Amino acid sequence: MNTADKVETVRWVGDVDGQLVLIDQTLLPVEFREITCGTLEEVWEAIKVLRVRGAPAIGIAAAYGVCLGLQPYAAADHDSFFDRLDEVVKYLGESRPTAVNLFWALRRMEKLAASLRQSASIREIRLALLDEARTIHEEDRRMCHAIGRHGADLLTHGQGVLTHCNAGGLATAEYGTALSVFFTAQDQGKQVHVFVDETRPLLQGSRLTAWELKQRGITATLICDSMAAQVMREGKVQAVITGADRIAANGDSANKIGTYSVAVLARAHGIPFYIAAPSSTFDLSIASGAEIPIEERASDEITHGFGKPTAPEGVAVYNPAFDVTPAELIKAIITERGVIDPVATETIAACLGEPG
Amino acid sequence: MNTADKVETVRWVGDVDGQLVLIDQTLLPVEFREITCGTLEEVWEAIKVLRVRGAPAIGIAAAYGVCLGLQPYAAADHDSFFDRLDEVVKYLGESRPTAVNLFWALRRMEKLAASLRQSASIREIRLALLDEARTIHEEDRRMCHAIGRHGADLLTHGQGVLTHCNAGGLATAEYGTALSVFFTAQDQGKQVHVFVDETRPLLQGSRLTAWELKQRGITATLICDSMAAQVMREGKVQAVITGADRIAANGDSANKIGTYSVAVLARAHGIPFYIAAPSSTFDLSIASGAEIPIEERASDEITHGFGKPTAPEGVAVYNPAFDVTPAELIKAIITERGVIDPVATETIAACLGEPG
Numbered sequence: 079m080n081t082a083d084k085v086e087t088v089r090w091v092g093d094v095d096g097q098l099v100l101i102d103q104t105l106l107p108v109e110f111r112e113i114t115c116g117t118l119e120e121v122w123e124a125i126k127v128l129r130v131r132g133a134p135a136i137g138i139a140a141a142y143g144v145c146l147g148l149q150p151y152a153a154a155d156h157d158s159f160f161d162r163l164d165e166v167v168k169y170l171g172e173s174r175p176t177a178v179n180l181f182w183a184l185r186r187m188e189k190l191a192a193s194l195r196q197s198a199s200i201r202e203i204r205l206a207l208l209d210e211a212r213t214i215h216e217e218d219r220r221m222c223h224a225i226g227r228h229g230a231d232l233l234t235h236g237q238g239v240l241t242h243c244n245a246g247g248l249a250t251a252e253y254g255t256a257l258s259v260f261f262t263a264q265d266q267g268k269q270v271h272v273f274v275d276e277t278r279p280l281l282q283g284s285r286l287t288a289w290e291l292k293q294r295g296i297t298a299t300l301i302c303d304s305m306a307a308q309v310m311r312e313g314k315v316q317a318v319i320t321g322a323d324r325i326a327a328n329g330d331s332a333n334k335i336g337t338y339s340v341a342v343l344a345r346a347h348g349i350p351f352y353i354a355a356p357s358s359t360f361d362l363s364i365a366s367g368a369e370i371p372i373e374e375r376a377s378d379e380i381t382h383g384f385g386k387p388t389a390p391e392g393v394a395v396y397n398p399a400f401d402v403t404p405a406e407l408i409k410a411i412i413t414e415r416g417v418i419d420p421v422a423t424e425t426i427a428a429c430l431g432e433p434g
Numbered sequence: 435m436n437t438a439d440k441v442e443t444v445r446w447v448g449d450v451d452g453q454l455v456l457i458d459q460t461l462l463p464v465e466f467r468e469i470t471c472g473t474l475e476e477v478w479e480a481i482k483v484l485r486v487r488g489a490p491a492i493g494i495a496a497a498y499g500v501c502l503g504l505q506p507y508a509a510a511d512h513d514s515f516f517d518r519l520d521e522v523v524k525y526l527g528e529s530r531p532t533a534v535n536l537f538w539a540l541r542r543m544e545k546l547a548a549s550l551r552q553s554a555s556i557r558e559i560r561l562a563l564l565d566e567a568r569t570i571h572e573e574d575r576r577m578c579h580a581i582g583r584h585g586a587d588l589l590t591h592g593q594g595v596l597t598h599c600n601a602g603g604l605a606t607a608e609y610g611t612a613l614s615v616f617f618t619a620q621d622q623g624k625q626v627h628v629f630v631d632e633t634r635p636l637l638q639g640s641r642l643t644a645w646e647l648k649q650r651g652i653t654a655t656l657i658c659d660s661m662a663a664q665v666m667r668e669g670k671v672q673a674v675i676t677g678a679d680r681i682a683a684n685g686d687s688a689n690k691i692g693t694y695s696v697a698v699l700a701r702a703h704g705i706p707f708y709i710a711a712p713s714s715t716f717d718l719s720i721a722s723g724a725e726i727p728i729e730e731r732a733s734d735e736i737t738h739g740f741g742k743p744t745a746p747e748g749v750a751v752y753n754p755a756f757d758v759t760p761a762e763l764i765k766a767i768i769t770e771r772g773v774i775d776p777v778a779t780e781t782i783a784a785c786l787g788e789p790g
Binding site: 394 | 462463464598629631632633634635637640641644645648653654655656657658659660661662663664665667691692694695698699701702728736737741742743744745746747748749750751752753754757
């Protein structure tokens, strides 16, 4: 049950024949409504149209989706069951083909089932798969809390902090990454005041982050992205914390467009800029951010952002989805394994090399 | 007549019994429509609901509005005529009480009429008032072109330039201030590519600046405010030029919120940041920007920016209308009297002290 201080983005209700309940994030912040997915197709649709979003949350939903897809095959023989598993995995993989965590979770479910094919009954395999989905879910929850604990140590009572986009519970199992730091600080009795960049063009800040902070009773002020510099100049912000989508071996961090802007402004005002992200966000196969391609999104996100045209027809638009903040602007990276400070190839390797 | 390369924000049609034609800026960029004001009340309404906006354009419209308001008094005696003039001035002054240029233009019209009261016929006074309105209009046009010429000298062919908000022809008699620099560069055969910040919350960049540039055939790319840093980092911008609303004696410049952010980002990327503004923008009665109060606007500009809610109900919002860019971030101020470089109390006094 979602309550004032607990937001459950994804939850499984019942046993092996249960159902998946999701917050419909497309309706936020105007309406809070949960949807119940009783079939594979409903999970696919929820991922497709972003009712559930955020890499970790998509992975968790897909893992439970596998369980749902196999429910009608409870009485099947092993061959039919495993044929169906292949179908289910392929089908879910087509819901959001660019989501790395989606494939990671599906492969993990497949691998577990394969390991049991010779030794277990269909019911035992189904129980083990549900258990695996719950484990993925629980691992994410623990990861969020660990990031929150490490990050909260960096904040002191009464500080103002600024965040960009939504790195919150709605994108993960529970507390999120950047927002977990604020939630954990609050749990520890430290009050922080959060300035929330609205995050054009898709407004994840005003729609989702402001909503999550309100749900948990954290005081927050919504601003337009162009106001962050002014808020910093007025001395209202003592730290900036954002999430990240992909971090290179040297610490260069790709995140929602506008993050680099905030990092430059923070440096100019002498304010520490932190990234909060799980160790799974690091991609050690790329040496630096120069190797991260910048995806461009549709121009109508800017020209028709709210359903009606707000720019002249045919105007050229540049709409990069991400930018890359160079490591030298990042004071520290907060992971579930600890805080990487200073941010450099060596300190990152040392942190990731240690057992979690 | 408005044509592809000429935007006439305000124009008088006919003689002393003529009419005022305005571009209805509330319909831009979706629709280009001119409205004809045949009465004082129509001009008042157009100023009130921002069909005409921008300090210089409001002043010009009000001056013509005085002429319209006196048309029904062509046959009146002097006392009735001057009573009516008082009424008209008072009425127009209530359309937009915070617009400095509105009062400046109305006072100028009043003063001229008073100087002729004893010596001239009603028809002569009406002709002189129309001539004064046309002079205010023409002075503004000349001022815009002079700023354009001085500013264009700072640009070279093929450069990328970034601007914020709308300091264009729609706010003035013709070429505008910051945009005049681009229009004049084009007239001189220098092609520049303009990056246009959309300028949240009211989107003057995407609605008005992008439209004006398109009208005059200048290549432009629309971006969200949070993308300016990325565009600079990619080396696409060699100069930033914005307008200003009020400039202190030391050069600190108040302008649309987000201007300070752009100035900090420009400095961090080694890009010169210019202000283009007429000498009337300087307020030598204030020593520095610290004395400029920051007006806050309604929160629903951010939370309901496009007619529907995009933030949770009751969220706290900070919506400063302006920010102040300190003089040390401004490479030069482009005025109709010349370019002030470096920007300092002494160089400003020297420029403003010279005859225009």
